[in-house]
Amino acid sequence: MPQAIQAIRGMNDILPEQAAYFRFVEDSARAVLGGYGYSEIRLPVVEKTELFARTLGEVTDIVEKEMYTFLDRNGDSLTLRPEGTAGCARAAIENGLLHNQAQRLWYQGPMFRHERPQQGRYRQFQQIGAETFGMAGPDIDAELILLTARLWRVLGLQDSVVLHLNSLGTQQARNAYRAHLVEYFSAHADRLDEDSRRRLHANPLRILDSKNPAMQTLIEGAPRFLEMLDDESRQHFAALRALLDAAGLRYVVNPRLVRGLDYYGKTVFEWVTDRLGAQGTVCAGGRYDVLVEELGGRATPAAGFAMGVERLAALLAESGAMPPAPAPHLYVVIQDERFAQQGLLLAEALRNDIPGVRVQVNCGGGSFKSQLKRADKSGARYAILLGEDEVARGEATIKPLREDQPQQIVAQAALAGHLKNLIEE
Ligand code: ATP
Ligand code: MG
Numbered sequence: 440m441p442q443a444i445q446a447i448r449g450m451n452d453i454l455p456e457q458a459a460y461f462r463f464v465e466d467s468a469r470a471v472l473g474g475y476g477y478s479e480i481r482l483p484v485v486e487k488t489e490l491f492a493r494t495l496g497e498v499t500d501i502v503e504k505e506m507y508t509f510l511d512r513n514g515d516s517l518t519l520r521p522e523g524t525a526g527c528a529r530a531a532i533e534n535g536l537l538h539n540q541a542q543r544l545w546y547q548g549p550m551f552r553h554e555r556p557q558q559g560r561y562r563q564f565q566q567i568g569a570e571t572f573g574m575a576g577p578d579i580d581a582e583l584i585l586l587t588a589r590l591w592r593v594l595g596l597q598d599s600v601v602l603h604l605n606s607l608g609t610q611q612a613r614n615a616y617r618a619h620l621v622e623y624f625s626a627h628a629d630r631l632d633e634d635s636r637r638r639l640h641a642n643p644l645r646i647l648d649s650k651n652p653a654m655q656t657l658i659e660g661a662p663r664f665l666e667m668l669d670d671e672s673r674q675h676f677a678a679l680r681a682l683l684d685a686a687g688l689r690y691v692v693n694p695r696l697v698r699g700l701d702y703y704g705k706t707v708f709e710w711v712t713d714r715l716g717a718q719g720t721v722c723a724g725g726r727y728d729v730l731v732e733e734l735g736g737r738a739t740p741a742a743g744f745a746m747g748v749e750r751l752a753a754l755l756a757e758s759g760a761m762p763p764a765p766a767p768h769l770y771v772v773i774q775d776e777r778f779a780q781q782g783l784l785l786a787e788a789l790r791n792d793i794p795g796v797r798v799q800v801n802c803g804g805g806s807f808k809s810q811l812k813r814a815d816k817s818g819a820r821y822a823i824l825l826g827e828d829e830v831a832r833g834e835a836t837i838k839p840l841r842e843d844q845p846q847q848i849v850a851q852a853a854l855a856g857h858l859k860n861l862i863e864e
Contacts, residue, residue, distance in 0.1 A: 449554070449562030459764045460752035461565065465547060467593045468567045468746075475586050477543040477569055482526045484549065488516040494525045494733055496642065496701025505552040507562075519551035523568045523745060524702075524727065525734070531572055532736035541573035547748075559718025559750050569724075570743035572731065577679035580706045580726060580742055581686070587710060587722055587744060588688055595761070599754055600710045600721060602688065605665070605696035606676040607644075607704050610729065612669035617643055619662045630657050647697045650717070663694040672705050679706055702727040706742065714757055715750055722746035766818025767797040768862050770840075772810040774826040782825050785835065785851060789823075792855035796862065815840055821861065823854075837861070 446452060453461055469479075488508050495502050507519040520526055523546050531537050531544070547567040554560050569586070571579050584602065591597045607613060620643040624631060631639065632654055635646045647658055668676065683690060690708075698707045707725035715721075724744025731739040755761045769789065773782040779802075786798045799817055801810045807826075814822040824836035824846075835854050838846045849857050 447562065449556035451561060451563070456764075457752060457756075460755045460761060461748055463755065463761050464594065464748050464751045465567065468545075468547070468590055471586060471590045471593060472545045472569060474589075475543070475582065477545045477586075480527060480530065480544045480546050482520075482523065482530055482546055482548070484520055484551075485517050486520055486526050486529070488518040490525050490529055490734075491518055491521060494528075494702055494730060495522070499642070499645065499701060500554075501552060505554055507551045507553060521550055521552045523548070523550065523566055524570060524730070524743060527568070527570045527743075528572075528730050528734055528736070528741065531570075532731060532734055537572050537731065537736060537739050541571070543569070543571050545569040557718070559715050559747075559753065561749060565748035566745045567748060568743060568745035570741060572739050572741045574742070575728070575740035577675050577682060577706070580679050581682035583724060583742060583744055584683060584708060585686055585688065587724075587746070591710070594751070594755060596712075596751070596754055596758065599714055599758055600712045602690040603693040603696050603709045603711055604680070604683075604690045605693050605707050606668055606672050607697065607707055607725070608664065608668045608672040609704060612667065612672060613644070613664075613704070616662070616664045616667050619667070620644065620646070623661050624657075627657055630654075642701070644697050647695050658695060661695075665692070665694045675705055698723060698725055702730040702733070704728055708744070710746075712750075712754055715753055718750060720747070721750045721754060765797065766820075767799040768819060769796065769798045769821050769823050769858065770814035770817050770819035771798065771800040771823045771825065772807065772814055773801055773804075774807055774824070776804050778825050778830050781830055785823070785825065785854070788851075789855055789858065793859050793862065796858070811838075821858070 491506060492502055501521045506521055509517060511517050527544060527546060531542060536542050545568065547565065549563050550566050551563050553562055556562060569583060571583065591600055608616070621639060624635070624639055624643060624646060628636070632651050635649060635654060638645045647661065649658065696707055696709060703725045705726040705728070709720045710722040711719045712721055713719060722744055724742070726742040728740045731741060771782050771786050773779055782800055786800045789796055789798050799819065801813060805813070811822060820839070820841050822838040822840055824838055826836070829835050833851050834848050835851050836846050836848050837858065
């Protein structure tokens, strides 16, 4: 036998049981986003490498070491998208969506990062993201946060996540802060790990985002940006906090929250859980007012977020908050393979006549007893039995599987009407 081929490390199959959690997250997100007037946009999975290299920042985890970059057959450098914001902004500019109008967009789909695979960290993973363009104020920041909070309530996860909030100020204020950070970390250069030493001059803010436990005490002592915030950002942040307070939303101001990418400024936020070990951020976002201009569009304020569907699915599985997948209503048992056609057609007729009914037909034969076992295992409420006598008389037997009730023999022509009442009970 040839050796079985295996999937690529970090690129996982989502099996039916897990897919149910994914779908619950996706369906709920779609409904909540619709309720806030966000429109879906579908974007390519592959973009020119330059799109990410230019926007995410040279000294970021993603650009330095996580991108799946390859040469196309004609020699162009392409990259499997590691995130959705840059592609969404590119599409909005390219398709003229930003001309004198505000936009609220959302997308979902796979992202690719060559990270070390571990619990909650994969090389292909799903994100659902929202991006807004043309709105500069704290009102839209608050809306994005309220929207995510509503989604957690729909998912039953509201008690599993905490909102962390910070402001990264304007680019100018960040530059001034950067100088303070370089000074502080340089004075403790012997305590920096390799990544941080590399970032010290190129991108010292990223040191604050280090996940290395050995770095945490040093980071804790670093100068804090919130105390040096520019006036404009300070007012923006205060107004956002007032809006969240008025909405009764609780949050933690976390001065160490910096986000991994260069294009963020002013508001940044993360929803964090302590139930998934080290990979605790389930949703992250913020304001990125410089990105559209960096991509060659007219300066346009923008803000958004992206959530990790795997981590939310894991949280749902862990919390037991999700309703189980619906079982079939009916399982058609076919006593003899000669009646296979009758069985299939009877099920078709039931699906035609009973809107929303879930019917599973026994395919592949089997003894009467083993078919009834399968019917029971499927979770169906009723077995529909097609035996020699039933077929001869144009009837079917309804056998309740969940209640101790007698079976009933019904004419096939009357079966749908009869079952409709039973199922709706
Ligand atoms: P982290 O700090 O966990 O590395 P990040 O800052 O790189 O996250 P973002 O780029 O902000 O993450 O992506 C938004 C969300 O997507 C994250 O909060 C997380 O839920 C999810 N996510 C990011 N990278 C991965 C991954 N490799 N596998 C699974 N989910 C991921
Ligand atoms: Mg990361």
